[in-house]
Amino acid sequence: MSEIVEPSTDLLRKLPYPSLPGRGQYTERARRDLLAWLRKTTSAPLRSLEQSTIDPCSLPGNVENFVGAVEIPVGLAGPLLFTGRNVEGMVTAPLATTEGALVASVARGAKAITLAGGVTSQVISQCMTRAPVFEFAGLSAAGEFARWIVTRKDELERRVAEVSAHSRLTLIDPVQLGRAVHVRFVYETADASGQNMTTAATWRACQWINDQLATMPGLAPVWFAIEANLSGDKKFTHLNMISGRGTRVVAECVLDRTTVRRVLKSTPEAVDRLYRHCVLAGQQAGMAGHDIDAANVIAAIFVATGQDIASVYESGTGLFAVDVSEGELRATLVLPSLVTGVVGGGTRLARQRDYLEVLGCGGEGHAARFAEIICGFALALNLSTMAAVAGGQFADAHERLGRGRRVNWLSRDDLGAPLLRPMLARALDAPGLEVTDVAWIEDASGSSLITELAARGDRRKTTGIFPARVAWRRDGDGGNGDHGHTDLVLKVKPLDQEVIIEAAKLASLCGGRVADLYPHWREWTGFKALHTRELSVYRTAEPALRAVLPRTYGVHEDAGREAYVIAMERLGPDVLLKDSADTPERWRPEDLAAAIRGIAPVHAAFLGRDDELRAWLDPVQSAERMTAMRELWAALLEHGASEHPELLDAAAAARLRRIVAEIPQWWRRLESMPRTLVHNDFNPRNIALRSADLSLVAYDWELATLHVPQRDLAELLAFVLPPDVGAARVAALLDLHREAVGKADGPEAWREGYRLALWDFAVTRLLLYVMVHGQRELPFLSRVLATTLRLIAIEDAVAGEPDAH
Known part of the structure; x- marks a missing residue:
C-alpha cells in the first residue's frame, strides 16, 4: 500500500492562498460559481444545494460568500394565554428545531398554563452595552480619566445621536482595573437588539473622547480599543445578570392542582420537591442562576425569527423558581439578559419576518411584546420538563432499544438490485433475470400508524414504505430476451421492541395510572413479534389467504442486520377505496x-x-x-x-x-x-x-x-x-x-x-x-x-x- 505524503508546511506557505469566486457579489450567478468551486475543492456532489429559495440580493449585511441555505423545520407550540403588560390574549409560537419532543413539551406547558388562567409577563428594563478600554501611563491618570468621563455624559449623548436615532445613552460607568479604564456605555435601543448600532455609536463617542484627551496634559491614553470583554457580548457574565444587557423580562403563572395532575401528569408537591433538589445541585455544579431548559425555546424562536443566534449564550441564562401555596403551584422565570430585536439584522429576511408577524411582533414598537412572548414560552417549557422529570416521563421519553452489539443496519442503498433480483427471478419464473434499474417513486399515500410510531425512534435506521419502479430483462428461448418493469413496494419493518418502546413513551406522557401500568403490560398490547408475524403471513401457501394479499414478490429476513423486508405489488389506480x-x-x-x-x-x-x-x-x-x-x-x-x-x-x-x-x-x-x-x-x-x-x-x-x-x-x-x-x-x-x-x-x-x-x-x-x-x-x-x-x-x-x- 502506497503511503500518502502530506505537503510540507514550507511548501504550503509557497502556494497561493485559495481565492473564493464571486466575493462581495450578491447574485445567483455568484452563488452558483461559489457552489461549483466548493464541489471542485471537496469532491462532494452537494445536490441539495443546487437550488436556493433565498434571493441573494436580499442578503447584503446578513452573510458573505452566500452558497445556500439550511432548512430547519418549524413547529407550532401553543397557543399560550398571556395577560402581560405588552401582550394579551392567545399566542402561538413558531419553534425552529430538529430536537424531537421539544415542540410537544412546550405545547404541553402552554396548555397547562392557559387552562390555569394564563401567564403574566412584563419587561422590567432594556439596555445594550459596549465597553471600550483606555490604557494610561499610570494609575493617577487612569483615576482622573474615570472621574472626568462621568461628567461628559451630555456631550457623549450628542455624539451618539449623530450616529443613531434609535440609541439613547443612559449611563456612563467607568471601571478602573489598574492603569486601564473600561467604560461601560449603556444604551436603550428601542426595537433593535442594538449590538451593531451601539458599536458604531460608541466608536463615534470614543473618537470625541480621544480628541478631547489629546489636548489635556497627562491624560492622553497610551492605547485604546473599542471592546475588551467587559460588555459580555455573546457570553454569560454575572455583571450582565445583575445589571442587564438586552431585555430583562419576567413571566409568572399559578397552576391549580387539577391542571398539574391532568395536563402535566404530576403534583405541585412533586414539582416543588424536585425544584429544591435542583437548586442545591445547581449550586454545587456552579450553575449561574437557576434554570431547566429555557435556552431550548430561546434558540428555537431565535432561529425562526432571524435573531443573532450566538446571543443565545447570554440570553439563555434564567432565574426559575417554583413554590407551593394552598395546593397551587406558582412558577416564575426571569430572563435577565435577553438580546432580541424586531427590526434590522436577520429580521429583514422574508420567512423570518413572516414568523415575527405570526407573533404580532413585525416592525417597530413590538420589542417588549417579543421579549414577553419568549419568556412566557420558556416558562412553559421549564414547567413541562420539570413535571416530566418529577413524574418519571423524562426518562421514558428518552428510552432507547438496548443492543449488545453494533448493528450493520439495512440502508436505503441496500434496497437495490442485489436484494430484488432473486425475488423477481423467482416470482417471474426467470432464473436468469437481471435488474437493470431501480427508480424510487414519490408517493403521498399515508403509511401505517405502526410505521409512523416506529419512525419516532432511531432515525439512523431505514424503515418504512418505499415504492419503486424496477426495470429488468430476462433471456428467452433461443437466446431471445425481453425486458419490462415492475412497480412494487418495499416494506421495511421495524423491530417489535422499537414500536413497543415508542408506544410506551406515549403512555408515559399520559401520566397517572396509565404511565404507571403501561410499562408492565406493554408486551401484551398487540405489538409483540410484529416484525416476524407479517413475514409469516406473506410466506403462506394457503390459497384463500393469497387471494386477498397483494401480489408478493418475496420477503427478505436477516436478523443479524435487523432487516425484515416484504416486496409486494404497488397498488395503483386499479384499486378503489385505498x-x-x-x-x-x-x-x-x-x-x-x-x-x-x-x-x-x-x-x-x-x-x-x-x-x-x-x-x-x-x-x-x-x-x-x-x-x-x-x-x-x-x-x-x-x-x-x-x-x-x-x-x-x-x-x-x-x-x-x-x-x-x-x-x-x-x-x-x-x-x-x-x-x-x-x-x-x-x-x-x-x-x-x-x-x-x-x-x-x-x-x-x-x-x-x-x-x-x-x-x-x-x-x-x-x-x-x-x-x-x-x-x-x-x-x-x-x-x-x-x-x-x-x-x-x-x-x-x-x-x-x-x-x-x-x-x-x-x-x-x-x-x-x-x-x-x-x-x-x-x-x-x-x-x-x-x-x-x-x-x-x-x-x-x-x-x-x-x-x-
Whole structure:
C-alpha cells in the first residue's frame, strides 16, 4: 500500500492562498460559481444545494460568500394565554428545531398554563452595552480619566445621536482595573437588539473622547480599543445578570392542582420537591442562576425569527423558581439578559419576518411584546420538563432499544438490485433475470400508524414504505430476451421492541395510572413479534389467504442486520377505496358487502387450525391475561374520558366502564368460541377493492392474530358505517358474513361472537387510539368511536341488557 505524503508546511506557505469566486457579489450567478468551486475543492456532489429559495440580493449585511441555505423545520407550540403588560390574549409560537419532543413539551406547558388562567409577563428594563478600554501611563491618570468621563455624559449623548436615532445613552460607568479604564456605555435601543448600532455609536463617542484627551496634559491614553470583554457580548457574565444587557423580562403563572395532575401528569408537591433538589445541585455544579431548559425555546424562536443566534449564550441564562401555596403551584422565570430585536439584522429576511408577524411582533414598537412572548414560552417549557422529570416521563421519553452489539443496519442503498433480483427471478419464473434499474417513486399515500410510531425512534435506521419502479430483462428461448418493469413496494419493518418502546413513551406522557401500568403490560398490547408475524403471513401457501394479499414478490429476513423486508405489488389506480379511513362516505353498500365476502374465505380456511396458527402468531391474548390487564384498560378509559370528553362523554364512559369491569366473564366465553386467523386491523387504512371485480386486497398484516372471525367484521363496520346506523342493516351484514364463512352455528351464536368481538375492539384497540390521539391527531377517531358505541348499543338492546346510562 502506497503511503500518502502530506505537503510540507514550507511548501504550503509557497502556494497561493485559495481565492473564493464571486466575493462581495450578491447574485445567483455568484452563488452558483461559489457552489461549483466548493464541489471542485471537496469532491462532494452537494445536490441539495443546487437550488436556493433565498434571493441573494436580499442578503447584503446578513452573510458573505452566500452558497445556500439550511432548512430547519418549524413547529407550532401553543397557543399560550398571556395577560402581560405588552401582550394579551392567545399566542402561538413558531419553534425552529430538529430536537424531537421539544415542540410537544412546550405545547404541553402552554396548555397547562392557559387552562390555569394564563401567564403574566412584563419587561422590567432594556439596555445594550459596549465597553471600550483606555490604557494610561499610570494609575493617577487612569483615576482622573474615570472621574472626568462621568461628567461628559451630555456631550457623549450628542455624539451618539449623530450616529443613531434609535440609541439613547443612559449611563456612563467607568471601571478602573489598574492603569486601564473600561467604560461601560449603556444604551436603550428601542426595537433593535442594538449590538451593531451601539458599536458604531460608541466608536463615534470614543473618537470625541480621544480628541478631547489629546489636548489635556497627562491624560492622553497610551492605547485604546473599542471592546475588551467587559460588555459580555455573546457570553454569560454575572455583571450582565445583575445589571442587564438586552431585555430583562419576567413571566409568572399559578397552576391549580387539577391542571398539574391532568395536563402535566404530576403534583405541585412533586414539582416543588424536585425544584429544591435542583437548586442545591445547581449550586454545587456552579450553575449561574437557576434554570431547566429555557435556552431550548430561546434558540428555537431565535432561529425562526432571524435573531443573532450566538446571543443565545447570554440570553439563555434564567432565574426559575417554583413554590407551593394552598395546593397551587406558582412558577416564575426571569430572563435577565435577553438580546432580541424586531427590526434590522436577520429580521429583514422574508420567512423570518413572516414568523415575527405570526407573533404580532413585525416592525417597530413590538420589542417588549417579543421579549414577553419568549419568556412566557420558556416558562412553559421549564414547567413541562420539570413535571416530566418529577413524574418519571423524562426518562421514558428518552428510552432507547438496548443492543449488545453494533448493528450493520439495512440502508436505503441496500434496497437495490442485489436484494430484488432473486425475488423477481423467482416470482417471474426467470432464473436468469437481471435488474437493470431501480427508480424510487414519490408517493403521498399515508403509511401505517405502526410505521409512523416506529419512525419516532432511531432515525439512523431505514424503515418504512418505499415504492419503486424496477426495470429488468430476462433471456428467452433461443437466446431471445425481453425486458419490462415492475412497480412494487418495499416494506421495511421495524423491530417489535422499537414500536413497543415508542408506544410506551406515549403512555408515559399520559401520566397517572396509565404511565404507571403501561410499562408492565406493554408486551401484551398487540405489538409483540410484529416484525416476524407479517413475514409469516406473506410466506403462506394457503390459497384463500393469497387471494386477498397483494401480489408478493418475496420477503427478505436477516436478523443479524435487523432487516425484515416484504416486496409486494404497488397498488395503483386499479384499486378503489385505498386509504379511505377518513372518507367512509365513499363506501357503497356493494363495496362493504364485497369486503365482507372477500375476508370470509380466509376466516373459513383457518377455522380450527389453532395450533398451526400459534406457531407463527404467538403471543396470543388469553382470558387470564386480559383479566389481569383490566386495571390498564380501566386506566386508559379514565384517561380518555378526562382528556377527551368530546370523544367519550359520561354516557359513553359508563357503557365502556361496564364492559371493562366484566372482562373476566365475557373474555372466557370469547376464548371458548371457534377461532381463526384474523387481520386484526381490518379497516380502510389497510384494505382496498380491485376495481375490475371488487375483489378484496388486504395488506399491513403485522397485527394478525388468533381470534373469532367476527373480530374483523366488528372493526370494518365501526370504520365504515355511519354513527346513526340502524339495527336492521347491522343484522343483515352479520348474516352476510356468517353465510360467507359457512359457519354451522346459528345466527344467535354468531351474533354473540360478534358482540364480544365488538367489545374487545372497543377496549383493546379504541382505547389505545384515544391514547395516541393526544399526541397525534387521528381524524377518523371521533366518528369511529361514535359508530362503535352505536353498534354496542344495538347489541345490548338485542341481548336485553339494561342501558349503560
